[in-house]
Amino acid sequence: MQHIVSVLVENKFGALSRISGLFSGRGFNIESLSVGPTLDPDVSTMTIVTEGDDRIIEQITKQLNKLVDVIKVVDLTEQEYVERETALIKINTRSEDRAEALRIVDIFRARIIDSTPNTYTIEITGDVKRIDAIINLLRPLGIKNLIRTGRIAIARGEGRNASVRDIPERRSVSR
Amino acid sequence: MKMTGSQILVECLKKEGVKTLFAYPGGVNLPIFDVLYDQKDINVVLCRHEQGGGHMAEGYARVTGKAGVVLVTSGPGATNTVTAIADAAMDSTPMIILTGQVPTQMIGNDAFQEADMVGITRPCTKYNILVKDVNDLAQAVKEAFYIATSGRPGPVLIDLPKDVVLAKAAFNYPESVYIRSYSPNFKGNKWQVKQAVQEILKAKKPVLYAGGGVLASDASKELRELAETAHIPVTNTLMGLGGFPGTHPLFLGMLGMHGTYSANMAIHNSDLIIAVGARFDDRVTGRVKDFAPNARIIHIDIDPTSIHKVITANIPIVGEAKTILKDLNQYLSASGNGVSGKCKPWHEQIAAWKKERPLSYDQGDETIKPQYVIDKIYEATRGEAIVATDVGQHQMWAAQFYKFDRPRTFLTSGGLGTMGYGLPAAIGAQMAAPEKMVFCIAGDGGIVMNIQELTTAVQYKLPIKIAIINNRYLGMVRQWQQLFYDKRYSSSFIGEQPNFVKLAEAFGLTGLLASKVGEVEPVLQEALSIKGPVLIDFRVDEEENCYPMVPAGAAINEMVFADPVGPRPAAEIQKAKKAGGILTA
Ligand SMILES: Cc1cc2nc3c(=O)[nH]c(=O)nc-3n(C[C@H](O)[C@H](O)[C@H](O)COP(=O)(O)OP(=O)(O)OC[C@H]3O[C@@H](n4cnc5c(N)ncnc54)[C@H](O)[C@@H]3O)c2cc1C
Ligand SMILES: Cc1ncc(C[n+]2csc(CCOP(=O)(O)OP(=O)(O)O)c2C)c(N)n1
Ligand SMILES: [Mg+2]
Numbered sequence: 001m002q003h004i005v006s007v008l009v010e011n012k013f014g015a016l017s018r019i020s021g022l023f024s025g026r027g028f029n030i031e032s033l034s035v036g037p038t039l040d041p042d043v044s045t046m047t048i049v050t051e052g053d054d055r056i057i058e059q060i061t062k063q064l065n066k067l068v069d070v071i072k073v074v075d076l077t078e079q080e081y082v083e084r085e086t087a088l089i090k091i092n093t094r095s096e097d098r099a100e101a102l103r104i105v106d107i108f109r110a111r112i113i114d115s116t117p118n119t120y121t122i123e124i125t126g127d128v129k130r131i132d133a134i135i136n137l138l139r140p141l142g143i144k145n146l147i148r149t150g151r152i153a154i155a156r157g158e159g160r161n162a163s164v165r166d167i168p169e170r171r172s173v174s175r
Numbered sequence: 176m177k178m179t180g181s182q183i184l185v186e187c188l189k190k191e192g193v194k195t196l197f198a199y200p201g202g203v204n205l206p207i208f209d210v211l212y213d214q215k216d217i218n219v220v221l222c223r224h225e226q227g228g229g230h231m232a233e234g235y236a237r238v239t240g241k242a243g244v245v246l247v248t249s250g251p252g253a254t255n256t257v258t259a260i261a262d263a264a265m266d267s268t269p270m271i272i273l274t275g276q277v278p279t280q281m282i283g284n285d286a287f288q289e290a291d292m293v294g295i296t297r298p299c300t301k302y303n304i305l306v307k308d309v310n311d312l313a314q315a316v317k318e319a320f321y322i323a324t325s326g327r328p329g330p331v332l333i334d335l336p337k338d339v340v341l342a343k344a345a346f347n348y349p350e351s352v353y354i355r356s357y358s359p360n361f362k363g364n365k366w367q368v369k370q371a372v373q374e375i376l377k378a379k380k381p382v383l384y385a386g387g388g389v390l391a392s393d394a395s396k397e398l399r400e401l402a403e404t405a406h407i408p409v410t411n412t413l414m415g416l417g418g419f420p421g422t423h424p425l426f427l428g429m430l431g432m433h434g435t436y437s438a439n440m441a442i443h444n445s446d447l448i449i450a451v452g453a454r455f456d457d458r459v460t461g462r463v464k465d466f467a468p469n470a471r472i473i474h475i476d477i478d479p480t481s482i483h484k485v486i487t488a489n490i491p492i493v494g495e496a497k498t499i500l501k502d503l504n505q506y507l508s509a510s511g512n513g514v515s516g517k518c519k520p521w522h523e524q525i526a527a528w529k530k531e532r533p534l535s536y537d538q539g540d541e542t543i544k545p546q547y548v549i550d551k552i553y554e555a556t557r558g559e560a561i562v563a564t565d566v567g568q569h570q571m572w573a574a575q576f577y578k579f580d581r582p583r584t585f586l587t588s589g590g591l592g593t594m595g596y597g598l599p600a601a602i603g604a605q606m607a608a609p610e611k612m613v614f615c616i617a618g619d620g621g622i623v624m625n626i627q628e629l630t631t632a633v634q635y636k637l638p639i640k641i642a643i644i645n646n647r648y649l650g651m652v653r654q655w656q657q658l659f660y661d662k663r664y665s666s667s668f669i670g671e672q673p674n675f676v677k678l679a680e681a682f683g684l685t686g687l688l689a690s691k692v693g694e695v696e697p698v699l700q701e702a703l704s705i706k707g708p709v710l711i712d713f714r715v716d717e718e719e720n721c722y723p724m725v726p727a728g729a730a731i732n733e734m735v736f737a738d739p740v741g742p743r744p745a746a747e748i749q750k751a752k753k754a755g756g757i758l759t760a
Contacts, residue, residue: 010356013305018297025298055483062480068302068322071356167355 002031003057004083004153006073006162007046007064011037016104022067028060032150037140040164046063047152074162076153079082083153086125088113089135092142093120101141108134119144180309180340181206184273186499187316188458190348193244198227200741201248202288203275205550214226220606220635223627224312225252227599228498229259230625232269234563234603237586240393242269242323242331243603246255249275250288253334254295258593260330261299266414267387269328271319272296278338292334292634301329309342314349323351326359327478330730362495363502371449371473371490378447378471380521383458384430387414387589388452388476395419395582397500405507406518410438410523412453413434413463413574416585421578422558427525428534431459432725433571436532436734439725441525443732449473455485458592465730475499485702505693532723532736534575544693545569545644545715549576552642554612554700557711560612561586561604565597565621567651568721569644573616595624598641602628604635612640612703619645620669629682630710641691641701642673642682643711654720658739679710690714 009015016035024031031049038045050060057075064073076083093101101120105112108130114121124134128151134145155161178186184207188196195218195609200208214581222228225247232243247253253274263270277286294306302322306315312335319331375381389398392612395418402409402425409419419426428435431440442448448470453459460466463485472486474481475496482491492499536546549572552560562577563586570587579585586604589595593664601615632639649669656664679686685705689698695713702709723734 014293014297017294055487058483059480066478067481068354068357087255 001053001057001077002030002049002051003060003075003077004081004154005048005050005061005064006040006074006076006149007048007070007163008162008167009044009046010071011042011044011068012069015044016046018065018067018069019048020104022063023048023050026059026063028056032148034150034152036152037175038164040158040167043164043167047150058062072162074155074160075154078143080156081153081159082156083127083151084125085131085134085149086123086126087131087146087148087152089122089124089138090145091122091138092117092144097141104134104137110134137175176345177344179206179210179343180312180335181210183309183312183344183346184316184335184340185210185214186346187313187348189343191316191320192215192689196244196246197222197235198229198246199225199228199248199252201252203249203722204246204252204273204340204382205656206337206340206422207246207335208274216608217589222599222630223630224625225255225257226595227602227625227628227631228589228595229256229270229272229395230262230599231606231628231631232270232592232601233259233263233266233596234586234600235262235607236270236581236603238561238607240269240391240583242271242320242328243678244271244273246273246485247275248288249277249292250290252288253292256589257295257299260296260332260597262588262591262593262596263296263330264299264301266329266393266588267328267688269323269364270330272300272330272332273393274332275332275340276305276334276336277624278310279336280338295528296332297347298659299330300332303332305334305336306339307336309339309344312339312344313347317349317352318354321354322357325490325679327388328699331758333355333678336374345518350371360375360479361477361495362497363475363492365502367490368429368502369491369506371492371503372499373502374403374471374473374490375407375449376510379517380445380747381405381447381449381518382427382441383407383409383419383449384446384453385415385418385451386412386453387418389415389418390582391453391746392452392477392496393582394451394497394500397504399423400504401500401507405503406522408441408522408703409440412456414589415453417579417582420580420637421603423578426530429574431456431627431731432461433575433721433723434459434725434731434734435575435758436723437525439723439731439734440528442470443730444524445470447471449475450488451475451500453573454481457485460485461725461729461731461733463486483593532594536719538692540692543689543715545646545713545719546572546576547692548642548644548695548713548715549573549616551695551699552616553577555696556612556705557612559606560584560614561601562614563587563597563601563604564615565617566592566594567617567618567621567649568646568654568719569650571651572644594618594621597621598625599628599631601639601641602632602635602637605632605639606635613638615639615641617641617643617648619643619647619672619675620649626678629679629684629708629710633683637708638706639708643707643710643712644715645672645675646719647672647714647717648717649684650719651721653718657718657720658726665738675710677711685709687711688714689733
């Protein structure tokens with residue numbers, strides 16, 4: 001089953017490759033991974049979409065937690081969450097296709113963010129199904145380039161998040 | 176007062192109580208060596224190859240429980256340590272590796288002797304860090320020691336660019352560390368511990384399966400108390416040997432691929448396995464789906480990833496083995512040891528297994544059997560030596576026939592199985608425990624993988640005794656080829672070898688030879704009477720095999736006890752190959 005795992009990680013040199021290295025080194029699957037800053041400039045959030053049975057997902061979350069730079073791991077799939085992905089799609093548009101392209105953009109409530117005589121660049125945000133659907137409709141017109149951000153997700157309401165607000169209180173360890 | 180990075184580093188090491196540093200110099204770490212030249216607190220041990228230095232640090236760490244420390248130069252010096260780092264990671268050995276690095280402004284330019292050590296060692300360290308600013312150095316060192324030695328121990332690498340060790344900063348050694356993203360779990364969940372007590376009180380066929388975590392946690396005493404109060408037989412993993420007295424009546428010996436009949440049968444038939452600091456390695460479980468089919472499992476481990484990784488535990492308890500065992504013991508004695516008679520048939524059964532198939536070998540009066548050498552080393556050292564082994568058949572025989580009564584006396588490469596580990600590990604051990612007898616038991620194959628360290632032993636006048644179990648084969652490989660590849664000894668014959676006695680002499684050691692049964696004891700006595708290092712070439716039976724053996728892919732009660740008679744049918748060989756009989760030793 002597919003899982004969306006949200007990971008709060010120290011924004012340190014090499015932290016991203018530690019995480020991607022963990023997945024490749026242990027043969028875990030990554031469908032997508034997206035990284036971005038949080039309210040705290042020293043901390044990033046990663047959203048990882050992965051696939052595996054319960055035992056594998058348990059190992060993935062434990063192994064992530066074991067990485068020294070990882071602050072918190074939440075498997076969002078265990079609760080209610082919302083997810084979004086953005087895609088930028090550049091299509092070829094000969095004159096007779098331009099109207100069709102506009103119609104599709106309209107139906108999906110997408111936006112055209114760049115236009116030249118022979119191309120449109122379309123921006124769409126939504127869940128994966130929506131993005132897959134528009135891609136399927138645009139394909140016959142000729143897609144020149146497609147860039148997807150990978151999915152990001154957040155718990156609904158009061159659900160458990162990997163949020164900087166949850167970073168544990170300072171615990172001092174002296175020796 | 177400002178100090179250079181090199182001075183700061185050395186001061187940090189002193190603050191951490193480092194007494195011994197295994198080191199090898201080169202361009203970028205010369206500033207550090209220059210500081211080391213003037214001080215007396217740290218004994219700098221010059222290894223002769225950085226891999227050797229790494230294993231020395233491991234040996235040192237295994238004996239002391241403290242982090243072993245290695246200092247090497249950039250590029251080749253650093254990459255030479257990688258095998259030892261991976262070894263330490265697999266066996267959870269605390270280690271600090273200080274690697275020189277090219278100056279920060281040259282990093283990434285393919286500079287002379289540049290290697291991306293942080294990148295190369297990312298998957299085989301517990302943590303690693305490139306220090307880019309001398310002001311961060313002390314903090315990095317403090318954190319490195321904390322990470323390496325807390326929780327599940329492991330190697331931590333600090334990469335030190337030359338400009339950083341030359342730059343100056345004020346020295347403030349942090350009194351404490353706080354790493355918000357790292358908090359090893361220490362205490363076990365009390366409720367789970369109480370559940371475990373209930374299981375122990377109920378069980379009729381309990382077994383304690385104790386691993387390296389007992390040693391890491393310094394929990395031998397607590398383990399013994401649990402075994403004795405609840406009257407539970409104990410088996411050790413290879414890494415756990417010494418964690419429970421090898422001569423104790425409740426001891427079953429090692430379990431697993433080359434484990435004893437009684438240990439494997441006890442595990443297979445038990446109704447409750449109490450795993451303490453052991454990680455259900457595939458050399459232990461055999462075919463996982465048939466592992467201990469009727470047992471409930473209590474799994475005590477400090478690392479949550481060890482739990483449910485291979486075997487699903489009924490009662491997982493995450494935490495320090497020592498505290499959890501203490502709690503268990505306390506609750507158990509409070510419940511009035513309601514354990515007395517209920518396990519009697521189990522103990523009788525175990526006694527019968529022990530009698531039925533004890534570890535054995537057939538020593539005739541000519542050719543020396545390798546097991547006999549181990550027996551005699553055990554006797555000659557009265558079981559009091561620290562033994563470091565290499566990897567192969569001799570390693571398994573050492574594990575089977577030397578009875579380790581005390582923790583931290585058996586040093587071996589278990590997880591990675593690194594040939595070349597034994598000699599440098601013995602050197603590190605002797606450095607850590609100058610007053611102890613230290614034996615290295617090595618194969619004729621593995622000993623030459625780090626033979627250069629004989630010089631180190633001589634230079635530091637270390638009285639280590641090195642026993643080469645010389646069967647003129649890569650014996651463990653040959654055994655598999657005999658059993659699973661129709662005796663096609665492809666590249667496993669190593670009879671073309673140096674004269675080990677002369678080789679020892681050339682290095683400045685005493686070299687001794689034993690090729691007949693009657694020579695074994697006198698040669699050992701002679702070796703022990705010599706103050707300095709001694710190497711003994713034991714010419715043993717060339718085709719002796721290590722049994723019992725659980726073939727790859729078999730369940731652990733499916734043991735083989737002797738060579739098959741006559742040629743093996745081709746079909747059987749094919750079957751064995753299919754079952755995973757590929758060489759993984
Ligand atoms: C040729 C060869 C043959 C082998 N044959 C066998 C064999 O027959 N039998 C056998 O047993 N092994 C054998 N091995 C070794 C095997 O590969 C493994 O290395 C070994 O079984 C692992 O031992 P362990 O489970 O004790 O784990 P270790 O690798 O020692 O791991 C220790 C465990 O304890 C935990 N731990 C660490 N610190 C603490 C603490 N403070 N508190 C609680 N838990 C802690 C860790 O998280 C980890 O899970 C062989 C190796 C070789 C090279
Ligand atoms: C560095 C390394 N290379 C290869 C192996 C595979 N291997 C495992 S045991 C063994 C044979 C060891 O031979 P020897 O040192 O003579 O010991 P013996 O088995 O004969 O006692 C080999 C080649 C290994 N474990 N480590
Ligand atoms: Mg050999």
